[in-house]
Amino acid sequence: MNHLTPAKVLAAVLTLTLAPLLAPAVARAADAAQMEANKKVVQQLYDAVLNQKDFDKASQFLGPRYTQHNPNAADGPEGLKGFIGFLKEKFPNNHSEIKRIFADGDYVIVHVHAVREPGTRGNAIIDIFKLENGKVVEHWDVVQPIPEKAANSNGMF
Amino acid sequence: MNHLTPAKVLAAVLTLTLAPLLAPAVARAADAAQMEANKKVVQQLYDAVLNQKDFDKASQFLGPRYTQHNPNAADGPEGLKGFIGFLKEKFPNNHSEIKRIFADGDYVIVHVHAVREPGTRGNAIIDIFKLENGKVVEHWDVVQPIPEKAANSNGMF
Secondary structure, three states: OOOOOHHHHHHHHHHHHHHHHHHHHHHHHHHHHHHHHHHHHHHHHHHHHHHOOOHHHHHOOEEEEEEEOOOOOOOHHHHHHHHHHHHHHHOOOOEEEEEEEEEEOOEEEEEEEEEOOOOOOOEEEEEEEEEEOOEEEEEEEEEEEOOOOOOOOOOOO | OOOOOHHHHHHHHHHHHHHHHHHHHHHHHHHHHHHHHHHHHHHHHHHHHHHOOOHHHHHOOEEEEEEEOOOOOOOHHHHHHHHHHHHHHHOOOOEEEEEEEEEEOOEEEEEEEEEOOOOOOOEEEEEEEEEEOOEEEEEEEEEEEOOOOOOOOOOOO
């Protein structure tokens, strides 16, 4: 009942040939999908913190830790909560716009124009976020006020 | 003379099956290789400019343009030459260390600790470079002095 027909042989050969050839491609496609998902998580976290100023919403995108490297912010989710409270009180109209977003492995990088008071030049910021299991667990950034005059006409973005 | 043997049929089926399945994987592998090459180019450019302060060496890694978004630097390769001259004259001991490097598509991002005078805290910098055909054609950065005291104990890197 279990004849080795040419079709069965062909199926076996195809399976044995394709599986090892396609495994790295499948892994790479999964990595690419995870990186795109990570970008979306960072975009949502950024908007929840800087624009909506909503800690409960923001906390959905955080993992079990939030290791903070911004020297002006306290560590952890509680530090983020404090920062959002500060923004709501001092700069309720703060608006931060992501100009560019990149992903590499577990990291997402955003280049941002942040304006704390409408009508001011604001800051150029680049943030780096580390993600684990699709949630943000660590944050670094660098912040620079946009100067009135520049040595070139290209703008900071 | 041209018999359709089972072996020939199998070879034809394998070729027709594998080619379309592997094409995206091959393209993705090529992208990954280009991104790794781009990282190496940026590392070499960075070292040539900030540490070796050697414009001739640096210019090997530049494309036909060098669009500058750092507001303190003049545009183009000539602007970079002027910046290197400034470093050599004012901060000959400047040392910049790349702490993290990322690549996404045509872009390479570096997180850097730059110390202009040995023994000082220095600056935290994140640079974004755009590459075309394996050469650097555009540059953005954000620079922040590392403060003496911080609200957390994690450091800026």
